Amino acid sequence: MPSNSLLHFITKVINIEDIKVANYDFITEDEIVVEIQNQSKFSQCPRCGKTTNKTHQNHWYMVRDIPMSDYQVILKVNRRQLKCTECHQVFSEELSFVKTRRTYTKRLAMKVIKEVLETNVESAARRNGMTVSEVETLLKELEADLLKEKPHQIKKLGIDEITQLKGGKNYAAVLVDLETRRPIALLEKRNKVVIAEYLSSLGSEVLNQIEEVSIDLWMPYKSLIQEMLPNAQVVADRFHVMKQINQELDERRKQEKRAAVKIKSRQEREEKLAGLTHSKYPLLKKKESLNDQEKAKIHSLQKVAPELGEMYRKKEAIRDIFESQITSDEALYKFLEWTETAYKFFPKSCRTISRWIDEILAYFDHRTTQGIVEGINQKIKLIKRRAYGLTNFNSFRRRILLNWHFCC
Ligand SMILES: [Zn+2]
Incomplete structure (x- = not known):
């Protein structure tokens, strides 16, 4: 003894x-x-x-x-x-x-999670005298605890999508509490059925308290929210509106480039191509962020492709509308004015704006955006890159939930 x-x-x-x-x-x-x-x-x-x-x-x-x-x-x-x-x-x-x-003790669990998130399962197992499958069981059990914790109150909800795994074409839906800035759920599919199932698991008391839901421009989400969240205002996320405008702008740039290659006169062709080349990022950037070289690029581009230059100005004009401190009524007037002159350049975006005008205007009342979802998405990408061994959705989701819970 x-x-x-x-x-x-x-x-x-x-x-x-x-x-x-x-x-x-x-x-x-x-x-x-x-x-x-x-x-x-x-x-x-x-x-x-x-x-x-x-x-x-x-x-x-x-x-x-x-x-x-x-x-x-x-x-x-x-x-x-x-x-x-x-x-x-x-x-x-x-x-x-x-x-x-x-x-295992609670403090060992915390230590292992931190090590798994910083390195990988194998190394965390080695450091703590555990087998890989013991560590995996530990992670699964902790995830199960986390999944049991459902939010009690949400006022502003964001729904967005993320690509799941490297090279995969599948989208997962991420639901974010826009006030606490935390993801509350990661769902394997972004379809209506899966999201409806999750929302109903929150219970009507939570659902009835939700005041706003910010979504990308996807109609099935809109009708789902109207059905399930009676007190929520749907807000179309302004970044998704801009994303569509940028896509149309970029498509036009590519078109111009394809046409330029076919120009018969050599001098004319080379001039046009010189103006267009390396213009992608300056065109997509906002004007305040352009450096001198990029400003010069936009300037020379306007000479060889005046319509593209005009589209750049229109893109910046609609961004200005979103940036300005105006009421939704004033914004409506500005959007009407914008679509009138922009329709010939941005037909798709103009149709989207008219279909979603109420939800876009709601932004001016609440100023809710999914800016933070974008940040979350960036972070998820980082986790994905670090966790190169992840091959299925469950382990992917586990990483992300544990990461948010224990490392932020
Ligand atoms: Zn008793």
Whole structure:
């Protein structure tokens, strides 16, 4: 039997509240089993609430803990079954450092997650004396805990899509609480059925509180929200409006380039191509962000392709509308004015604007955008890149949820 002072010392090193080390044993040269005792004797009956310390049965089992310098540590834990003196219910006591039915301490779980997110499953397993499948089980169990936590209140919801895996054509839907700036769900498909199923799992009390939903320009979302969220205003996300305008602008640039290649006169052809070349990014940029070289590019482009120059100005004009501090009524007037002159250049975008005009104008009342969703998307891309081993949606979603929960 080790001396009391040594046990006292290990108790200090182990450092778990209300826990005393009763014994220890080296089972291999780098693995130590530490038998611990719970000092708080009382536990509350889950049925009637009375506290009791009447032991019904001892239940010893092994729990892995964080390594202690070079040693892997296994705690030998007694989770007693108690019998309530009031209602005679038999129940397992709560232990602060390990969840029921888990074989690792809470602090080990936190350490492993951090390491998995920073490196990978294999290296986290190696550092903590675990097998890869033990680490994977740990991640799955923590994810299950997170998925059980549903939001209680959402006022502003954003729905957007992200491409799932590298090279994949599948889209996942990401739902974001626009006020807390956190993703609340990542759904495998972005179709109406899957989103409706998730929304109804939140319950009508939560759904009725939602005041605004910001969406990309996808009609099925709009009708879904109108059906399921009776008190929510649909807001069309301004960045998605701009994205469509930029696409039309870029298509036109490509057209001009294809036409220029076919010009018979060599001098004319080369002049036009010189004006068009490297114009893609200056055209898509906002005018305040252009550097001198890019400004010169836009200038020379306007000479060889005046219509493209005109489209650039129109694109900037509609961005100015979104940027200006005006009411939705004033905005309506400005959009009408814009579409009148822009229709011949941006027919698709003009049709979209007219189909979504109410939802676009709603932006001017609330100024809600999915700007943060864009940021979340960028971060998800980063996680995807780091987690090169991810091959299916579940492990992808697990990474993202754990990352948001434990690393932000
Ligand atoms: Zn009881």
